[in-house]
Amino acid sequence: xxxxxxxxxxxxxxxxxxxxxxxxxxxxxxxxxxxxxxxxxxxxxxxxxxxxxxxxxxxxxxxxxxxxxxxxxxxxxxxxxxxxxxxxxxxxxxxxxxxxxxxxxxxxxxxxxxxxxxxxxxxxxxxxxxxxxxxxxxxxxxxxxxxxxxxxxxxxxxxxxxxxxxxxxxxxxxxxxxxxxxxxxxxxxxxxxxxxxxxxxxxxxxxxxxxxxxxxxxxxxxxxxxxxxxxxxxxxxxxxxxxxxxxxxxxxxxxxxxxxxxxxxxx
Ligand code: SF4
Ligand code: SF4
Numbered sequence: 364x365x366x367x368x369x370x371x372x373x374x375x376x377x378x379x380x381x382x383x384x385x386x387x388x389x390x391x392x393x394x395x396x397x398x399x400x401x402x403x404x405x406x407x408x409x410x411x412x413x414x415x416x417x418x419x420x421x422x423x424x425x426x427x428x429x430x431x432x433x434x435x436x437x438x439x440x441x442x443x444x445x446x447x448x449x450x451x452x453x454x455x456x457x458x459x460x461x462x463x464x465x466x467x468x469x470x471x472x473x474x475x476x477x478x479x480x481x482x483x484x485x486x487x488x489x490x491x492x493x494x495x496x497x498x499x500x501x502x503x504x505x506x507x508x509x510x511x512x513x514x515x516x517x518x519x520x521x522x523x524x525x526x527x528x529x530x531x532x533x534x535x536x537x538x539x540x541x542x543x544x545x546x547x548x549x550x551x552x553x554x555x556x557x558x559x560x561x562x563x564x565x566x567x568x569x570x571x572x573x574x575x576x577x578x579x580x581x582x583x584x585x586x587x588x589x590x591x592x593x594x595x596x597x598x599x600x601x602x603x604x605x606x607x608x609x610x611x612x613x614x615x616x617x618x619x620x621x622x623x624x625x626x627x628x629x630x
Contacts, residue, residue: 369498
C-alpha cells in the first residue's frame with residue numbers, strides 16, 4: 364500500500380479525543396489542570412501462547428499479569444488525555460500551542476502505532492486534500508517512509524512496554540481492579556485527578572508490582588457465562604457500580620443476571 368500525505372493544518376485531529384499518553388506526558392497533562400482517564404481492558408491468558416504468535420506477543424508486551432478468580436489474565440491500561448471539543452492546547456488558528464512538547468501520538472498521527480493495524484485513510488480525521496498524490500510519501504508498500512516518524516513509532520511501542528509495571532502499580536495504588544473483556548469494550552476509570560497525579564508521580568520508577576485480582580465488567584450474558592465457566596469474576600453492568608468508573612461497551616446491552624462477588628473494593 365502506498366499513501367502520500369500532506370497535513371493541511373485543519374486541526375480536526377485535535378478535537379473530541381481520548382489521546383493516549385505516556386506516564387510522563389500524563390503527569391505534564393495533569394499539572395496543566397487537564398483531565399486524564401484510564402481505559403482498561405483485560406485478556407484471558409490461561410496459558411502462554413507459542414512464540415511465533417506475534418499478535419499475542421504484542422499484547423503480552425503491553426500488558427501486565429493478574430488473575431480473575433483462578434483465571435490468569437493480562438491487563439492493558441491506556442492512560443488518556445480526555446477532552447470533548449478542542450484540545451486544551453489547540454490555538455484559535457488551529458496550531459498546537461504545545462507543539463514542542465506535544466504527546467508522541469500527536470507526532471505520529473495519522474500513521475498507526477499498532478503493527479497489526481493497517482492504515483485506513485477513511486478512518487482518519489484528515490480531509491481528502493491531505494491525501495493527494497502531490498503530497499510527500501508517507502507509506503510505500505505499507506512501510507513508513509519518514510525515518511523520524513518510524514523512530515517515533517518505535518519509541519512509542521517501547522515506552523508502552525517499558526511502562527507496564529508502572530501501570531500495574533498505578534492500578535494497585537488507586538484501587539483499580541475492574542476491566543472490560545478485550546475487544547468488548549473498556550472500563551473507563553476517572554480517578555480523583557489530584558490522587559491520580561500523585562500516584563503517577565510515585566510509580567514512575569516502579570520495576571515490579573505483585574499480580575492482583577480483577578473483575579471483568581460486561582453487559583453481555585454470554586460473556587458472563589463464559590467467564591463463570593472458567594472460574595473468572597464477572598461483574599454485570601446491571602449491578603456493578605463504581606462512582607469513579609464507567610463501562611464503555613462495543614455491543615448492545617444483553618443484561619447479565621448472574622454475577623460473582625467483587626474481588627476487592629476500591630480503596
Ligand atoms: S497536543 Fe497539540 S497536536 Fe496534540 S491534540 Fe492537542 S493541540 Fe493537537
Ligand atoms: S486532521 Fe490530518 S490534516 Fe488535519 S491537522 Fe490533523 S493531521 Fe493535519
